[in-house]
Amino acid sequence: MNKIAFLLAFLTLTACKQTQQVASSETKPEPFTMVFASCNDQDREQPLWKPIINTQPDVFIWGGDNVYSDTDDMEKMAADYDKVWANTGYQELVKNTPIIGTWDDHDYGKNDAGKEWHKKEEAQQVFLDFLQLPKNDPRRKREGVYHAQTFTTDAGSVKVILLDTRYFRGPLKENPNPENNYERYIPWEEGRGGSILGAEQWKWLARQLQDDTPNFTVIVSSIQFLSNQHGFEKWANHPSEVKKMYKTLQNTKANNILILSGDRHHAEVSVNKTAGLDAPLVDFTSSGLTHTWPGTPMDINPYRIGEGTKQLNFGVLYFDFAQERVTFEIRGKNNELLEQYTQQY
DSSP, rough: OOOOOOOOOOOOOSSSSSEOOOOOOOSSSSOOEEEEEEEOOSOOOOHHHHHHHHTOEEEEEEEEESSOOOOHHHHHHHHHHHHTTTTTHHHHHHHHHEEEOOOOOOTTTTTTOTTOOTTHHHHHHHHHHHTTTTTTTTGGSSSOOOEEEEOOOSSEEEEEOOOSSSSTTTOOOOOEEEEEEEEBBBBOTOSSOOOSHHHHHHHHHHHTTTTSSSEEEEEEHHHHHOSSSSSSSGGGHHHHHHHHHHHHTTTOSSSSSEEEOOOOSEEEEETTTTTTSSEEEEEEEEOOOOOTTSHHHHOOOOTTTEEEOOOEEEEEEEEETTTTEEEEEEEGGGEEEEEEEEEOO
């Protein structure tokens, strides 16, 4: 099956936006294929690169925890990224596919760290090196790795908004009486706990969401937005930020918004049908390129559609511009289809 061929028409580097033109000779364009994944331990076997390549993605998105490098030694962190690059499967993917992404905590440098992390500036440069970004890229000279990029085909376009949920995030509220290790954090009281995105990134996000040209808008958050019952990191730990996000999304001009997330060492599709948007809000979680925790129960999640999975996984999205719908697939080893959900917009 022939896929849309990527041709780089122009590259505009700004602090807000990058656009990539995708031309096609197809008389009937096929769906735009997006693959994303997270939680990639560089010291473990990496069996999913071949299945990912077999989906023939038009773009691959790193969703965070792209390496496990909990260190303030930047030479070690760079060496950990080099281990990913040493994998021939990843090399083949990069050769044929645009790669974009954000980070989470373990590639930021410390488990569950936020704005207090003293090596965040240095870690940012190492991460941008991993993405092979030029020295004049705007992300080299500003705080945070947030970024937006639009992919355009003959049939339509998809805008990807990559959030940075680390660089500006306020403190987490520890559970004073946890019954087990699964109840690590609890939500702050309304108005407390600081920000997740920080003032400048919030302003930037609001501007990005006024773009009504792309057919679909994908927001990438390293931590889950909809799932709100587990005791680990999540947007729900900062209730004021959740309200702000809903308000921002409801005031948007952007078309057909959806969210991608990682972090949780399992995969699932969460859907909020009462988000106040033109269509239900989907939060598609894929986590576990190299490892999951199969001996632990799935999180309680009132928004989950289907059962989810704790098998090794990556996420695939097929954007059908003509029908205005997205098919979400959780895939695993040997490209096995583990779960599928289609959202009509």
